[in-house]
Amino acid sequence: MVSKPALEFLLFYKPKYREWQNVDNSQITNKDYFNYIGAIVDLILVEINNDIGNRIPDLLDNFSSYNVEQQKNIISYLFEVKINLIDIDSRDKILEKLREILSRHREFPEEDWSWPEPLLDQLEKVYSLYLYNDVIEDNKYLFNDYWPNIINPVESYRNDYDIKEKLILQKRISSVENVYEKYGVDGIVKLSESCLYPGLVGEICSKSAISDLVQQLALDALEEKSNNEFATSFISELARQDNDMAIELIDKNWSSNKKVHYLLCIPISEKVIEIVDKLDLEGKILFWNNVKYYRVIGDKIDLACEIANKLLGYGRPLTAIHSISHLFRKREHSSKIDSRLIGAILVDIATKPNNEGHLLQNIRYEILEAIKFVQSYGDFAENEIIIIEWFFLKMFRNERIKPINLINKVKNEPSFFTQLVIWVTKRNDNKHDAVEDISEDIKKNRAENVYDLLKAVNIIPGQQDKKDTDVNIDILREWIAKSREGLEKNGRLGIGDIYIGNYLSKSPLGDDNIWPHNSVRKIIETIKSKDFENGLVTGMLNSRGATWRDLYDGGAQEVNLAKQYYEDANALQLIFPRTANVLRSIARSYEGYAKMEDQDIELS
Known part of the structure; x- marks a missing residue:
């Protein structure tokens, strides 16, 4: 009450x-x-x-x-x-x-x-x-949390992280030694079975004075489910202290299965690979399908390449690329890495089912670094690199690394551009394309790749590279003529002109600092295609991207842009009248956007 x-x-x-x-x-x-x-x-x-x-x-x-x-x-x-x-x-x-x-x-x-x-x-x-006045029950909390609460901790104001870590380590070591002193090996087994992190018990035992006394327990438990975490952590810590000594513990009379479980606890090395190579096929498969400690410490490039090759051979291309990716960061390694191996790994990642349990996005960085390596140092034909870039086009989204070989193929081969447009559009001449014997999913992925590639393209025909502000009119004219010819043959001239306009909207500025370049202006005036001009307008508007503004700015940014495009149109009116109309269309669009932004402010 x-x-x-x-x-x-x-x-x-x-x-x-x-x-x-x-x-x-x-x-x-x-x-x-x-x-x-x-x-x-x-x-x-x-x-x-x-x-x-x-x-x-x-x-x-x-x-x-x-x-x-x-x-x-x-x-x-x-x-x-x-x-x-x-x-x-x-x-x-x-x-x-x-x-x-x-x-x-x-x-x-x-x-x-x-x-x-x-x-x-x-x-x-x-x-x-x-x-409980029992050495196991009173100390198992030390192994229920990686950072357990200690009733007499070090003061944080006067001590650093390392001292706190050492205090916890000392208490854990003391606890396993006291458990062994009172209950022997059975006590260690009981402690590992009753706590949340038996692997932590194994690690601490390996660091303690009872390491030799419980070593056999760990070796016997390798193939047991109940004490497996204890055993693997014990052996891993043993190998961390002295890898060669840990390898010497392997008994030639052990079964292949036990050898594999033991080797899986040890960082990989030439000696480990040598032992695995002598196992039967079942043992090799078990090892390479489960090995986790595959990263080589230091600059042992030959060993890293051998490990990656083994992982690839046993169907783990994602793990293979992760095992060797750290070598891509140093330029001096480039000539020593087997670029054909990297290419083969990338192709397997792209073409074979992912059975490794890794999400592709989790190693996105490693894959992009591998592609960058292949682009820069690979001993490949251009078509081979193009295939790799095509497989991974989605990964280039919003990245500094670009599919440079595909971009150059679009720029240099009008037939390739025509094919891209064919893949994402329909004929408008009442005829039908040949039936493709591929699934709808493949067609969908291919279409997504086309859109990604056309968005990634940042140079136009007649430019040498992105830094080149000049556009060769003869090269550009020939590219457009061949592209339009191919599009017309395939019943796609109108929609194709829109795609060409979108593409050429990425033109550099002209000599007068007005967009587009003089060569593009001449094309506009020559082909007199409204679809082409609409494509230029749409492409230029879409290239703006996201904007930031103060809360009550309204459409001020768009008003200024419209004003600038009107001024540019007036400057080009006499010599390039159709180009001037393109610029006015862009200006009118920005005026419309400005009104919408102003209306949002009025309604807020």
């Missing part, structure tokens, strides 16, 4: 921010507040045995809200509880909450919120009272 002060508090505490609530000028005093809190504490203490595992941690969580007398009552209660009647789960919750409080307040003793040491000493005595 709630006490009278608490009931009075609840009666006069009403919502403050509701128009419909009656005005009440009652003031809540500190005395009222603490009476209310005291009533809640009394009620919890009365009902605490109904859910002791949650209610004691709740009391401790709010300990600083209580007055001194209430805190004394709670601590007294904690000392008086019949601990043996508390179930294990509840007892573990209480111990964890006490560790959390003691650790946090002692780690930051200078903070205003930190509790005084006499109070913490009292809580530490409570903590000691609730312990």
